[in-house]
Amino acid sequence: MRTSKYLLSTLKENPVEAAVDSHRLMLRAGLIRQVASGIYTWLPTGLRVLEKVERIVREEMNKKGAIEISMPVVQPAELWKESGRYVKYGPELCRLKDRKQNEFVLGPTHEEVVTALARREIKSARQLPLNLYQIQTKFRDEIRPRFGVMRGREFIMKDAYSFHIDHESLEQTYADMYDAYSRIFTRLGLDFRPVEADTGAIGGNHSHEFQVLADAGEDTIVFSDKSSYAANIEMAEALPPTEKRPEAKDPYSKAPTPGCHTVDEAAKALGIEANQVLKSLVVHAAYEEGEKPQLVMICLRGNQELNEVKAGKIPGIANPIEFANEEEIKEFTGATPGSLGPVGFKGRILVDRAAAVMGNFACGANETGFHLVSVNWDRDIENYEVFDLRNVEEGDPSPDGQGHLHLRKGIEVGQVFMLGTKYSEAMGATIMDENGKLIPMEMGCYGIGVTRVVAAAIEQHHDDKGIIWPDSMAPFKVAIIGLKLNKSEQVRLTCEKLYQELLERNVEVLFDDRDERPGVMFADMELIGIPHVITVGDRSLSEGMIEYKSRKTGEKEQIKVEKALEDILKKIA
C-alpha cells in the first residue's frame, strides 16, 4: 500500500475526550473515529488490525473443531421471551419494532438464536458434540460507554456455543476452548491471566475469564503468590478470620456524631480508627414485581468493601443487589443513612465474617446524628447471620490455603462458561439419549471481545511515540520511508524496487511516498506502530546502504542495498 493512495488520517494533537492511552492512540493513529456514543467507524488501518485478530481467532477455533456460522444482529423478541431474558436482560437490551409493529431486539449475545437453531437442526445424539461459532457485531446499550472501543455499545465479538449429550462431553469442549483461548492470547502477544469468574447475566454454573493485565482495566483480579489460584475479585473468598472476638467491656452508650455520613467521618468524630466502626448498608430483600421490598441490613468492618456479587447470591436477597433509598431507610429505621446500625434494627441482619469478630465497636444508633460505642454481637444484637460478604484485600490469605493474595487491574478479553441446560431447557432443545428419553442438551458458551482485544493490546504495547504492535497484530509488517523522493531518482527507484519485491513475497508493506518532510513520515510510521521501518535516503544510499529500524527496540542498522530484501525477510520471519 502507498500512503498517497491510502487513508492514513493521523492526528498530531491529543484528542481531549480520550482518557486512556489506547483510546487516545487509536484516534491519533487513525484506527477509529467516533460516530455516536460508544459507536465507532473502523478506518482502514484499524480494520487491518481487527482482521489480524479475527484470523488468529478463526485458526485456533477451527483447530479445535468449532464450525463457523453467522447469525443475525436483529432478532425476534419472541425468542427472548421464550428464554425469559426479554425482561431479565434489562435496559441494556436494545428493543425495536419493524413497520408491522413486530418486536425485535439487537443481539447483545446469541444464546437464544443458536439454541433455536440447534433444536431444529440437531436431530441425533450422533451429531454431538457440536461447537458453533461466529465473529459478528453485538449491541449492548451500555449505561456509560467509555474508553473508546474498550466499553463500546456496538462491538465485535467472537462467540461460540457448544452442544453436548452429557456433562462430561461439555467439560471436554470447555477444556478445549480454554486451551484455544490461551493459544489465541499468547499468539496475540498479550500478558494475560485466566481467572475464576462469576457467571453474571449469561447464566450457568462454571466460568473463567481471560484478563489482560493493564492499569486501565475496569476489573480487579486477585492471584496467589504461592499457587496457581487466580480469580476475579467478585469470586474470591475472604477466608474466616483467625482472630478471636475480644471480650465485651462496658455496656454501650450513645455518642453524638452530627453531620457524619461516612464511616471515616464518624470515626474521626469519635476519635477512633475506621476499622473499629461497623459499616451498615441497607438493601432490598428478594421481592415479587409490584411488591414493596423488605429491608435487610448488611454489616461490614468500616474499612472494608461490600462484594455485591457475593451478597446477591445469599438466599432471600434481591439479585442483583438493590440499595434501599433514603426514604425507605428513613421510614423503616427512623434515621437517615450515616447513622444506621444493627442495634434495634427490625429486619434481617447479615454480617461479614470479619465484622463478626469485632468487639466493643461503634455503629450508627438508628437516630440521625448519633452513634453507639462499645457495641458487641450477641450481647447487644441477638439475631444475625454471618456470611462472606466483603472484597478480599491485598495480603489476605489465598482461599486455597497457599500463600497470600495480590490485586491487579485487568481488561476482560474473553470468557468461557459452562451453561448447563439453562437455555436448552427453557427453549426445548432436546435430544434422545440411549434409553430413548428426551433430555435437554448440555451447553457451553465462549466469547472473545475482538474489538476490545485491540484496545487491550495497545494498553500493553505503546510508548510516548505511539503504538508498538506485536508482529501478529500489526496492520503492516514493514514501512518504507523515501526521503526526498521527488528530488532523487536514486531514492525513488530503490524504494519502488524494494516495495515491489516485498509485495511479490506477500509481505504487508506500507510505502510512504508522500512528498512530506522526513520528520512527519517518521512520526506517522511510529505512531501507527509498524514493527519494521526502512528508510531510504541519498546520504546512506551513496554508500550503498539503507537504514533499518525496529519499532520495538528502537535499534537502527545499516544494511546493504543488494542484501536488503533478504535481510528484511529474515527480520520479519
Add this chain to the structure above:
RNA sequence: CGGCGAUUAGCGCAGUCCGGUAGCGCAACUGGUUUGGGACCAGUGGGUCGCAAGUUCGAAUCUUGCAUCGCCGACCA
C-alpha cells in the same frame, strides 16, 4: 440512572458576564523557499454559532424547552 460540564470553520479554542451581524491557532488550498525527526514566507477559501420557541428594533450572547457529547459517580449509609 444521579451529579457536573460542553456544544462557535476539519481539529483545538476565544467571544457570552455587559445584545449591535464572528475571531485566533493548527489543518486545507495556491505560489515560492526548504528537506535525515512533526519547516518557513506570502496569499486564498471555509461558519444554519447543536435544535426549537420566546424577549428585543436587533440574539452566538438573555429566557425556556429539547437534543447530543464528555467527565465523575453509581457500597462506604
